[in-house]
Amino acid sequence: MSRSICCLFVLMIVAGWSMPAALLAADTVCIECHGGQEGRLGAPVAQWRTSVHAANGISCNDCHGGDPTDYAMAMSPERGFIGVPKYTEVPDFCGRCHVGVAEDYKAGAHGQAIDRGAAQCVVCHGNHAIQRASLDLINETDCSRCHSYERAALIRMSLVETDTMVRKVETDLDRLYRLGFAVNDMQDRLFNQRNVFHRTFHGVNVDEVRQKTAGVQAELGKINMEVASIDTTLGERKLWGSVTIAIFILTGVVFLLVRKAYEEDEKG
Amino acid sequence: MQPVKWLVEFVDVRLGLKDLYDRELRGYLLPRNVNVWYTLGAVLMALFTLQIITGILLLMFYVPDSEKAFASIQYIMNDVPFGWLFRMLHAIGANVIMIALLMHMLSVLFMASYKGRREFTWLTGFIILNLTMGLCLTGYLLPWSQLSFWATTVATDAAGAIPVVGDYLVEFLRGAPTVGNQTLGRFFALHVVGMPLVLLGLMGAHLFCVKRRGISSPPFGPDYRASEELPFFEHEKHPNGIPFFPNYFVKDAAVICFFMAFMLAIIFYAPGMFFPESAFQKADPFVTPQHIKPEWYFLWAYQALKIFPSEIIGLGVQVVFMTFLALLPFIDRGAERRPAKRPLFVTCYVLGILLFVAISIWGHYS
Numbered sequence: 001m002s003r004s005i006c007c008l009f010v011l012m013i014v015a016g017w018s019m020p021a022a023l024l025a026a027d028t029v030c031i032e033c034h035g036g037q038e039g040r041l042g043a044p045v046a047q048w049r050t051s052v053h054a055a056n057g058i059s060c061n062d063c064h065g066g067d068p069t070d071y072a073m074a075m076s077p078e079r080g081f082i083g084v085p086k087y088t089e090v091p092d093f094c095g096r097c098h099v100g101v102a103e104d105y106k107a108g109a110h111g112q113a114i115d116r117g118a119a120q121c122v123v124c125h126g127n128h129a130i131q132r133a134s135l136d137l138i139n140e141t142d143c144s145r146c147h148s149y150e151r152a153a154l155i156r157m158s159l160v161e162t163d164t165m166v167r168k169v170e171t172d173l174d175r176l177y178r179l180g181f182a183v184n185d186m187q188d189r190l191f192n193q194r195n196v197f198h199r200t201f202h203g204v205n206v207d208e209v210r211q212k213t214a215g216v217q218a219e220l221g222k223i224n225m226e227v228a229s230i231d232t233t234l235g236e237r238k239l240w241g242s243v244t245i246a247i248f249i250l251t252g253v254v255f256l257l258v259r260k261a262y263e264e265d266e267k268g
Numbered sequence: 269m270q271p272v273k274w275l276v277e278f279v280d281v282r283l284g285l286k287d288l289y290d291r292e293l294r295g296y297l298l299p300r301n302v303n304v305w306y307t308l309g310a311v312l313m314a315l316f317t318l319q320i321i322t323g324i325l326l327l328m329f330y331v332p333d334s335e336k337a338f339a340s341i342q343y344i345m346n347d348v349p350f351g352w353l354f355r356m357l358h359a360i361g362a363n364v365i366m367i368a369l370l371m372h373m374l375s376v377l378f379m380a381s382y383k384g385r386r387e388f389t390w391l392t393g394f395i396i397l398n399l400t401m402g403l404c405l406t407g408y409l410l411p412w413s414q415l416s417f418w419a420t421t422v423a424t425d426a427a428g429a430i431p432v433v434g435d436y437l438v439e440f441l442r443g444a445p446t447v448g449n450q451t452l453g454r455f456f457a458l459h460v461v462g463m464p465l466v467l468l469g470l471m472g473a474h475l476f477c478v479k480r481r482g483i484s485s486p487p488f489g490p491d492y493r494a495s496e497e498l499p500f501f502e503h504e505k506h507p508n509g510i511p512f513f514p515n516y517f518v519k520d521a522a523v524i525c526f527f528m529a530f531m532l533a534i535i536f537y538a539p540g541m542f543f544p545e546s547a548f549q550k551a552d553p554f555v556t557p558q559h560i561k562p563e564w565y566f567l568w569a570y571q572a573l574k575i576f577p578s579e580i581i582g583l584g585v586q587v588v589f590m591t592f593l594a595l596l597p598f599i600d601r602g603a604e605r606r607p608a609k610r611p612l613f614v615t616c617y618v619l620g621i622l623l624f625v626a627i628s629i630w631g632h633y634s
Contacts, residue, residue, distance in 0.1 A: 057555070177548055178540050178543070178545065178548060179539055179540065180342075180345040180346075180352065180355075180539075180543075180548065181345070181346060182342045182345070182346045237536065238536050238537070241532055241535065241536030241537075242536065244532055245529045245532045245533055245536070248525045248526070248528045248529035248532065249525070249526065249529045251521075251522075251525045252521075252522040252523070252524075252525030252526045252529070253522070255518045255519070255521045255522035255525065256518075256519070256522045258514075258518045259515070259516075259518045259519045259522065262510070262514070262515040262518065266300070266510050266515065
């Protein structure tokens with residue numbers, strides 16, 4: 001084989017497929033330093049790697065500030081380093097990104113009583129190992145650490161149906177997205193409704209939760225109708241696809257039967 | 269005279285089509301024991317034709333610009349009437365072509381059909397296989413998805429491993445230091461014009477070789493004859509054979525129908541089979557997806573590179589293997605073609621297939 005074919009093959013297929021990891025963004029200096037430490041200074045790195053923040057590319061400096069590219073200035077206040085917030089500062093710390101949630105939290109019973117030790121973000125959600133929030137966070141064991149569970153149970157009950165709807169719409173949109181449908185607009189609307197939904201119960205007001213979740217459900221219903229319309233189209237496509245497949249198989253069988261007839265002739 | 273009959277006569281008197289039909293179709297005789305594996309050539313021609321048709325339809329709406337390419341694909345998938353079907357036929361058809369090409373090559377190997385002065389037929393076929401992989405690779409970039417972008421970045425980066433000229437080659441392939449609009453432009457040109465033209469030429473050459481030398485008989489049954497190495501050219505005839513048209517053509521048509529049904533079944537029942545999630549995200553040079561895997565037919569090469577301690581050794585081993593495969597008709601000179609009489613070859617053949625499958629699965633899960 002000529003050298004050119006070898007080269008073509010080399011260029012086409014081989015050499016580089018090897019190490020996608022090599023192309024991944026380098027770790028920040030925060031992770032490089034703290035990742036090698038033991039105890040309370042190193043533990044957050046391992047916890048963070050399992051978190052929803054890590055999965056979405058939110059790194060140390062996104063919360064704690066500082067310069068993730070410069071060892072010397074990584075923890076300099078001049079580069080915006082915040083470090084560990086005080087207990088009462090946590091809602092503002094998280095609220096820089098989770099604006100709506102922080103707003104409702106501060107207006108609610110927990111936020112109003114934070115100076116007296118009421119729950120703030122990390123009490124329920126944890127910190128570095130934070131996972132995607134779910135209704136399981138509202139449970140008797142955790143809530144009863146501070147107060148009785150009755151009110152929390154009522155809030156949870158009002159949320160379950162909406163939460164199920166949100167999950168279903170998420171799954172449906174992801175399925176359609178994986179089929180090449182342009183669902184960006186619906187995903188944006190879902191994102192908005194999910195934010196409204198998530199911030200709602202941080203105010204811990206039962207009536208308000210019921211009122212707002214009704215609005216969220218109405219909007220989710222509209223998205224559901226659009227999903228149903230696409231599903232109808234998909235069903236029609238599948239039906240016509242099945243018919244076409246059947247026609248091809250039948251035509252193939254007919255051709256084989258004709259071939260059989262020719263084979264009989266050829267023997268004769 | 270009836271108008272149709274008159275028209276046929278009118279054309280025939282001028283072009284001699286009836287004579288051509290009698291000589292090249294009805295009079296083209298195939299061995300009596302020709303089997304179903306011989307239909308794969310026709311299947312591939314049908315599939316490549318479908319690629320050309322769907323490719324032209326996609327070209328009407330696709331925009332080869334890094335700012336617009338992804339949106340144009342979304343437009344094709346969502347707004348163009350039957351655009352989704354053309355795109356799926358094109359993308360999934362490419363995978364089905366690879367399946368058919370591998371089956372064709374494996375059947376030729378098993379029946380030792382490359383023997384009997386058929387080196388050119390084998391070589392043109394082998395280059396077609398490699399060129400098709402090149403078409404798949406260049407086509408991969410065009411949707412400008414995350415998968416496209418990063419797969420091309422890694423693949424072009426590979427050229428850098430070649431001593432001396434590596435770095436120049438990387439920039440030549442990309443048209444710039446990094447994958448971008450320049451890369452898209454040249455991959456687009458290669459995918460829609462350059463490579464298809466070469467491919468059509470090679471397919472013509474391959475068919476010419478098959479037709480000129482004569483089709484080889486399957487090495488089974490009482491009619492088996494060992495391949496002769498005559499010192500002069502001889503067209504292998506099958507005087508008692510069966511006419512290609514219509515006798516064998518109907519079998520070609522049947523298998524083409526089954527392949528079409530298979531492809532449509534994937535499109536309608538498992539459309540995501542060949543599309544990972546990153547294939548639906550717009551290319552973002554600043555966000556590298558965690559798990560970029562090549563297409564299934566490149567997985568063996570991907571994993572083979574990781575097995576060896578250095579990239580250049582892995583690369584060398586693959587080049588040696590592909591060179592050996594390309595030169596097989598020049599190396600395997602024995603006259604015997606019956607698999608039962610070639611135990612060493614059959615053992616290597618089976619182990620080779622198992623190795624390919626095992627390394628590919630390993631690559632998929634690594």
